[in-house]
Amino acid sequence: MEKYSRFEIYTEDKMGMALKILEKIYNEKIDLKAVEVFPKKVCVKMELMDDYAKTRLKNSILSIKEVISIREIDLLYYERNERKLMAVINSVDEGILSANENFEIEIFNKYCENVFKYNKEEVIGKDLRSIIGENNPLVSSVKSGKGFDNVKIKFKNKKGEGHCITTGRIIKDDDDKTIGVVASIKDMDKAIELVNIVQGTQEGAFKDIIGNSPAIERVKKTVLSVSKSNSTILLMGESGTGKELFASAIKNLSDRKDKSYVAINCAAFPENLIESELFGYEKGSFTGAVSEKEGLFERADGGTLFLDEVGELPLNLQAKLLRVLQEGVIRKIGSTKETKVDVRIIAATNKNLKEMVEKGLFREDLYYRLNVVPIYIPPLRERIEDIPLLVNFFIYKLNKKIGKKISGANIKFLEELMKYDWPGNVRELQNVIERGINLCEGNILTTENLIFDIKNSSKSNGPQYSVDIELKLDDVVEKAEKEAIVKALKKYKSFRKAAKALGVSHTTLINKANKYNLKYLLD
């Protein structure tokens, strides 16, 4: 790096001090590089001098009557600021490139060096067009005076072709004239990596889980905080609430996301088959066992096993499952050998397991083993705010399947859906929308296209969850309050009458109806 000599010269507060000092430098035939002038102070940057030359110059400057003192300094103020700025520019995980109105490159940070495969020294002051070509948004923005966002550019460098994503802003002077452009550069591979990271985290993992009601947001928050650990998770909720979706989100958010994910519905197999499905069997262990069979636990080794409808597991298999959870070993049917497996269990149930334990239908010890991290997914009737979003989502999804171009649903249609009790939850809602799309002759769903499932009554037949395990006291109170208000509004069809029945003032009831989004019930 080139070296310089720098002086800081203190003077009396007089006009023309800088000129007098510069004259002395000139007389000593020293090459001046930069000057900074302040009240009572002048700083100069000059060619590198030896001690003799420095002393000569100092004496010459000190001979000026108004000069008080001189000291050597490391950097001028502008250099300090420039270095601070460059340190910041080099520390960001993005390329920063700037060029002036003549396309000369002025800033080119470390990240740019990696993307474009040029050293800063090779490009500073060079024509931008010779480095990244003529046809790129940076050049056109200097010409047009307009910035640009997230444009992909291709360029040639020493190592061949490269590509990156860039966003640029124009630099203007006081007269609004373009004097340059500054652009951020993102390496394409890094941008793709970023997308993958995002997909492996929150937004990506929850992208198929529609809804932003406080109730569903609470579940997402819990899922986020527990997915990274290896603890067993028990997902509880009525049928069709999205337990399977959440199980898959947990897997995608966990460190096991790239490992095997095996799902089994315990209710879908007859009792005698489920054991061989889960644990496998040895050849010849029973008639028909002509070859060895790998069980799902083995298949999920290193990854995640989703046990859906775990409440349906027969009691003898509950004991076997308990052993896996306690000791991490499995034994195939017909084998004497135990094999170690490393499997994270996510179990789901729409049954009230605690009640099953009380009735002797589910092993208590297994219940506590599974119930390490219980997550309760609320039924749709407790998050009716999500219905419009879900309706749009299903219209979009099912249009493609059915080959229609429905653009939405009218208000009355949505209101009817929000009044309904949804015993079949989101799955039932999806069916209702699919039926509606099939029936719809226009491009908007109306109440004429609305048919609810006949088998479901308007009263929920889902399980009532006990308070102690799934919800915080505040949530329980809110839930009960909301249910009582819904019931009263449906029964009395008037705020005044419902308020009287509930023993609260008219205003209190209206405020609460607003809080829970229930005013539509009386529209």
Ligand SMILES: Nc1ncnc2c1ncn2[C@@H]1O[C@H](COP(=O)(O)OP(=O)(O)OP(=O)(O)O)[C@@H](O)[C@H]1O
């Ligand atoms: N929040 C949601 N956003 C979008 N789709 C959802 C949502 N919740 C559920 N679904 C859809 O509803 C259907 C039922 O969901 P899922 O199978 O996850 O429910 P479940 O609780 O596991 O049901 P079951 O207890 O009957 O097995 C699926 O088609 C799923 O994609």
